Amino acid sequence: MNTFLETLKGLLDTAGVLTGKDTAAYCLDQRRRYQGSALAVARPRSTAEVAAVIELCALHGIAIVPQGGNTSLCGGATPDASGTALVLSLERMNHILEVDPENNTMIVEAGAILADVQAAARAANRLFPAEWAASGSCRIGGALATNAGGVNVLRYGNMRELTLGLEVVLPSGEVWNGLRGLRKDNTGYDLKQLFVGSEGTLGVITRAVLRLYPLPTAHATALVAVSDPAAAVELLRGVQAAVGDRVTSFELISKPCFELLAKQCPALPHPFSPLPEWAVLVELSDGGDSHALTDQLAEVLHALACDNALLAQNSRQARDFWQLREHIPEAQRREGVSIKHDISVPVGNIPAFLNECGQQLALAFSDASIIAFGHLGDGNLHYNVFRTDKTAALYANEPAVNDIVYSCVAFHNGSISAEHGIGQLKRYHLAQYRNPLELTIMQQIKRVFDPKQIMNPGKVLID
Template sequence: MNDFLSDLSALLGAGGVLTGQASAGYLLDQRRRWQGVALAVARPRHTDEVAALVKLCAAHGVSIVPQGGNTSLCGGATPDASGRQLLVSFERMNRIVAVDAANDTITAEAGATIAQVQQAARAANRLFPAEWAASASSQVGGALATNAGGVNVLHYGNMRELTLGLEVVLADGRVWNGLRGLRKDNTGYDLKHLFIGAEGTLGLITQAVFRLYPQPAAHATALVNVAGPAAAVALLRGLQAAIGDRVTSFELISRRCWELLARYCPELPQPHATPPAWCVLVEISDAGADAALLERLAQALVDLGFEDALVAHSPGDAQAFWALRESIPEAQRRRGVSIKHDIAVPISAIPAFLEQAEQAVKSGFPGADIVAFGHVGDGNLHYNVFLDDQTNSVYCHEPAINRLVYGVVAQLEGTLSAEHGIGVLKRDELAHYRSPLELELMRLIKTALDPAGRLNPDKVIRLEPPAGGTAAPD
């Protein structure tokens, strides 16, 4: 491989190839669960270099693992332990290419962070609504590769809905330029959707054109205690009936979340003297003034019977509420190792899922500590299970707990991955909860676009079915 590395270094120039200790930070995932060994870390500066390095890899038979901000929660951006895979980091491809305010679009390279795109949109008095806790570090390419969601999906949709066009380097090094800022284009297959959510297994996304929206002038935010998940769903529908599509975020938070925040994030002020069993964090946005919108939200809550809601009376109050919501993952990290689930069910099935999943998990693991929260507005819940053991050895129970949780999800016609992707964490689980025909079609697409299987190999789906078939476990 010396010739390969020599050619790669000549192609990418100074700082373009990292090996040894300089590459170590790229090889351990965010959860510190997966650690790989790479042949090298390649850091291209533009699409032509990506295309050239892909061709070089094809000539030498080298597999490629693409990586964005290394914020994957499913091991999707970590190389294996063979030391024969090339990790491609897009961090140097971080330009905002163009902002077309008249067309409400922005074009960005794959290595630009979500926060960079947001900032560039704000500078043009526009909104790029993708938003989650890791927005400052997650990159465009990774967010597209996992079809990331976040807190604003209720109103604006996930990354798939925000994307109008893509530029993609294919497995043979050819570049597909689909950078079109069109809302309507009915000229055959919409190819961009093959690559969104594919986790780099079908092609390497290098640029994207996103939708922008008018920048809301007013926001209103409130924490509302509810009797339970069914009451939360009823409140969502009540607010939408009263306020319409101005409801942009609607987050469900359980008592256990508040208890973890109080213990592990004491630097954050608690809004409740006694944590409620359940509450929702709701935000509405619109044109006009904050005061008028606050009055409208407060009145709607009163009309729906929630006179005791905590309404944010200043931007600082609202930021404090959101800081608590976004710190729940950090509180969990400080608590210890958990078995994480990123599920989605029909919104109407959320109460049934929470009840049935808790019964199932605690029947098999009576001491389980369940931390549930998430995006009620789109049916996506983060359902995390702690056991007494707070080290990585807890993962020996993961298959059994997954069967319990995913069994309930399947009964309710949900999905085992809503916004975090499949990676390696859920690859084999996917084979149990998708039909043989769906898996066959996925393999046909993978084989057609990457016949040698060199793009992020063994992520998302195996090219060969695992031994034992694909029937769902008992």
């Protein structure tokens, strides 16, 4: 092992290898559920250095845990407790390499922070539409590795849809250069799709060609009270029928979310009194003038008989509305431990899912309270369960709660992971809810790319 570490240090600069106590921040996941230990942390500055590190690991049989911003919500970037794995951090490969406004593309390194990518696109009068709460800390490689989503998926799609090409270092140390900025390329298998969503189990993404869009000049935002989720789905269809794909975001927020925000984030504006049972946050975007688009949204909501709708009259009010939505995870963190679920079901099935799952949880756990919110427009809900005990001891109930939630998800033809990945948290559930043939194919793909089984062991698939 000393030979490996000495050789590793020779491949990178003096800041490129961390050992001992300096590795601690890289071994604890964001939710503080998984505490691991690392042989070392490698921090390369280029694709060539990544390739050299991986080739060395393959030679010595050292497991590799790729890591971006360490914002995984499923333990997907945390090493195990053995202390034998190398954490491969892409944090220093954080450059915006090229912005091509004519082709509506940009090339970035995998360690680039999402907010910096968005800013570089805006500077060229373009939009990179991926958006979620961790945009100031998450990195593009991790977003690609989990096929991250966010609030704009309804209009623009997940990271898979926002990516045209990749560069990937394979577990052998070979570099596959698929950095093609083409929207039409039918020359064989689309290899990049294997790596998007693979959570670092097949290789390490080092660079990406991302898809850009014209920068919208008009925005309209409204917070609309609705009676129930069925009314929210009906409202979504009505707004889409009236304005088409200008519906950029359509977020569902339950009354318990507003109550939790008032308790834990009292400095935020709280526009409803009394609180509605449910509300949706609607945002439209387009070219042209924001006032005209806001007037159009007002007309649409009036035509759809939305009696309790608050329209943002300026960008500040719009930000206030979005602050409520974006602070729900923080309010939950302050409240204490909850059992979290990132699930999706067909949009039309959301009302039935919420009703049936809520009833089953109430029967099994009389003290259960549910914080339900999320991206109703694309069928993705964050469905989180609190109980009286809000400490880590609550996790003892997690298997029973998960059985109820995931059984309801499966009944409604949904997915147990919509945008956060599988990681360590859900790999046994993946084996339960994907059919045997699918799992066999996944294992076969893993063996082809990673025959030595060194890439992010203990994640996604059961060994």
